[in-house]
Amino acid sequence: MTRLALEAGAFTRAIYLQYIALFQWATVQGYVAYKVLLPVTQILFFTELGVYATGRQNALYFALGNALQLTANAGIFGVIATVANERQYGTLPILLASPANRLVTFLSRAIVNVIDGIATVIVGVAIAVVLFGLDLHQSNLPLMFVCVIVISLTTAGMGLLFGSIGLVMRDAIIIANVVYYLLLIVCGINFPISRLPAAIQVISNGLPLTRGVEAAREAAAGASIGHVQGLLAGELLVGVVYAFLGYVLFRLFEAYARRGGLQESY
Amino acid sequence: MKSLVRAAYRSFYVSLRLRVVSTWAYLNWLLFPTIFTAVGLFVLSRPGASATHLTYGVLGGGLIGYWGIAYIDGGNAIQDERWNGTLEQIFAVPTPLWVILLGKIVGSLLFGILAFVPTVAFAYLGFHAVLPNLDAASFAISMGVLTFTFLVIALTLTPLFALWRWAFSMLNGFELGVYVLCGFMFPVTVLAPWAQGVGDLLAPTWATRALYASTTSEGPHDFALWWIVAIALSLVYLVSAYFLYALVERRARVSGELALA
Numbered sequence: 001m002t003r004l005a006l007e008a009g010a011f012t013r014a015i016y017l018q019y020i021a022l023f024q025w026a027t028v029q030g031y032v033a034y035k036v037l038l039p040v041t042q043i044l045f046f047t048e049l050g051v052y053a054t055g056r057q058n059a060l061y062f063a064l065g066n067a068l069q070l071t072a073n074a075g076i077f078g079v080i081a082t083v084a085n086e087r088q089y090g091t092l093p094i095l096l097a098s099p100a101n102r103l104v105t106f107l108s109r110a111i112v113n114v115i116d117g118i119a120t121v122i123v124g125v126a127i128a129v130v131l132f133g134l135d136l137h138q139s140n141l142p143l144m145f146v147c148v149i150v151i152s153l154t155t156a157g158m159g160l161l162f163g164s165i166g167l168v169m170r171d172a173i174i175i176a177n178v179v180y181y182l183l184l185i186v187c188g189i190n191f192p193i194s195r196l197p198a199a200i201q202v203i204s205n206g207l208p209l210t211r212g213v214e215a216a217r218e219a220a221a222g223a224s225i226g227h228v229q230g231l232l233a234g235e236l237l238v239g240v241v242y243a244f245l246g247y248v249l250f251r252l253f254e255a256y257a258r259r260g261g262l263q264e265s266y
Numbered sequence: 267m268k269s270l271v272r273a274a275y276r277s278f279y280v281s282l283r284l285r286v287v288s289t290w291a292y293l294n295w296l297l298f299p300t301i302f303t304a305v306g307l308f309v310l311s312r313p314g315a316s317a318t319h320l321t322y323g324v325l326g327g328g329l330i331g332y333w334g335i336a337y338i339d340g341g342n343a344i345q346d347e348r349w350n351g352t353l354e355q356i357f358a359v360p361t362p363l364w365v366i367l368l369g370k371i372v373g374s375l376l377f378g379i380l381a382f383v384p385t386v387a388f389a390y391l392g393f394h395a396v397l398p399n400l401d402a403a404s405f406a407i408s409m410g411v412l413t414f415t416f417l418v419i420a421l422t423l424t425p426l427f428a429l430w431r432w433a434f435s436m437l438n439g440f441e442l443g444v445y446v447l448c449g450f451m452f453p454v455t456v457l458a459p460w461a462q463g464v465g466d467l468l469a470p471t472w473a474t475r476a477l478y479a480s481t482t483s484e485g486p487h488d489f490a491l492w493w494i495v496a497i498a499l500s501l502v503y504l505v506s507a508y509f510l511y512a513l514v515e516r517r518a519r520v521s522g523e524l525a526l527a
Binding site: 029030032033034036037038040041042044045046048049050051052053054174175177178181182184185190191195196 | 293297298301302304305306308309310312315319322432435436438439440441442443445446451452453456457
């Protein structure tokens, strides 16, 4: 019991420190740039692209898809950056030398980003509603919120997987950039995945966001939990698998980095 | 004069070499614009879509990649100097700041224009999308004018990144906003009138308009007017840059807080 309480305390402290580390850039200008300008312009760009291609009646499809994809901004960029920043600031060797519980260390990196992802989507959807006059009266808003939470968890799971690469690689943030934008193609954000080649559809179904975005679109159309529970369960399963693989990789790369002294190379 | 050219060349050479230290850096120019091309073509190439739609898909990703590398990487080069502790030296050397930045930005432009290679190849191989009505001469001049506008904007704004760290964050956050206002992947005519007005103040908007007009037989083809407006706006930016550089040089020396900015 005492051990459990100690681990819980370490977990809470780790979450707080992740918050401090993650938002070290959070001046007012930094917040406006990354939490207001970036979401607004991403939604604006892809929604206007969709409106140009298909007409203004489809604005909700594009606005909602891109607002939900913003979870990946926190879940993937944020989580990968926590490891990449340890390397850049020279604290990675200290982290790896500490006796801290690795599972606690590993999972605490995701929590702040999950909360951040949820907040980002709420801001994004609110902006889309104002800019494009979207009508959400028929939508099942509580269910949409559940979808947002689930998607935030699953993208953070993927972030944990790629974040592990930061233990042995200097340019993990480039990987984050590529993965973040690849999700725009393969997860049904701007067009249905049925338009993709069959082989890529298989990959799409193994990624976070795909089922979650579909469930959120159903919820926006007024569907009940019964209609989307399968999609949400699938989305959660995908997230758990990615987080598990990420943890395994974290331990493997930790040992590899220790052997090669890679944690100090920058 | 010779020494300035030599300094600009060395800056260009070093910036190119630093750019390819990591092979992963290639992903940025290779994949990032290709991803935008893919999204653009999937969205724009619906059954019954006009040839103009496809043109935006073919060139849009390349334009986004070109801007992204030429401008954002130009800004990043200054941030990297700050992180590496060499920003003070750049300000302290007798070579004018704009000469060093010119070399860096030309390096970015050279790297950036390569973004068209993977995007056009992807459009052709993946979607069989081509530019059948291309007016080669107008296209080449428009591309030259566009490059000049990118160069001038980068040259004008990059010193701000040296002075205020948040300036780069802000413009980085607004990157996709530039794609919207300049009409990189869809015409600015789909935007609200006030947004079109803002876009008209940006020189790349006019050059981009000319670039797309050179690929289609439809619509107006006021190339001369568009090129002149793009160049005139760029010259206005250059005049403001003159004062901006003086301000930056003075502020940097007075405050002595370059590394902390």
